[in-house]
Amino acid sequence: EVQLLESGGGLVQPGGSLRLSCAASGFTFRNYPMSWVRQAPGKGLEWVTAISEDASSTFHADSVKGRFTISRDNSKNTLYLQMSSLRVDDTAVYFCAKRDSSMGPFDQWGQGALVTVSS
Amino acid sequence: EIVLTQSPGTLSLSPGERATLSCRASQYVRSGYLAWYQQKPGQAPRLLIYGASSRATGIPDRFSGSGSGTDFTLAISRLEPEDFAVYYCQYHYNSRAFGQGTKVEIK
Numbered sequence: 001e002v003q004l005l006e007s008g009g010g011l012v013q014p015g016g017s018l019r020l021s022c023a024a025s026g027f028t029f030r031n032y033p034m035s036w037v038r039q040a041p042g043k044g045l046e047w048v049t050a051i052s053e054d055a056s057s058t059f060h061a062d063s064v065k066g067r068f069t070i071s072r073d074n075s076k077n078t079l080y081l082q083m084s085s086l087r088v089d090d091t092a093v094y095f096c097a098k099r100d101s102s103m104g105p106f107d108q109w110g111q112g113a114l115v116t117v118s119s
Numbered sequence: 120e121i122v123l124t125q126s127p128g129t130l131s132l133s134p135g136e137r138a139t140l141s142c143r144a145s146q147y148v149r150s151g152y153l154a155w156y157q158q159k160p161g162q163a164p165r166l167l168i169y170g171a172s173s174r175a176t177g178i179p180d181r182f183s184g185s186g187s188g189t190d191f192t193l194a195i196s197r198l199e200p201e202d203f204a205v206y207y208c209q210y211h212y213n214s215r216a217f218g219q220g221t222k223v224e225i226k
Contacts, residue, residue: 047215
């Protein structure tokens, strides 16, 4: 059974930093591209960032470019999201999501990690 | 950048009724890269449809997707109690744009 388990969420002050992790199991992690998708309270889904299977390519939404960094450790089956210069409007539930191919849909999702940016 | 517009914003229906949800793209999109997701309160989204019309693993056949070009539709033939949720479309080719969602609520 595929499982994606996010951790590292919490309360952080504006301008602060936080790192999310997503532990993957039940599939060959190194073979699949991964993404982070977020959802602000009461709002829709917003794609944030993506990384290729071998981490050679990364992509970021304009809203987080220069502030968020996606990475992965295929030896640990773990995806990361390093967030810095956090803003109040970064408050959201952050989901890690597996794609079935480089252009495929998000076929598996984690349960999400809540990040609250507030003073 | 492709923008996906879903309509209606809210659909009020009774169990057993048919639901028809629309997703319109701001420009031509490749059908093989249009997906639909279902999200219930407090849960992660779940993939329902990919390639505009293919059901994901384990998705009941009351869910169907259709469309091409700029206009796509998700239909639920007979609403079950567990189908009341928010539905999102997504173009996952060279963008990762999501529509804003359609809420299907109990009338």
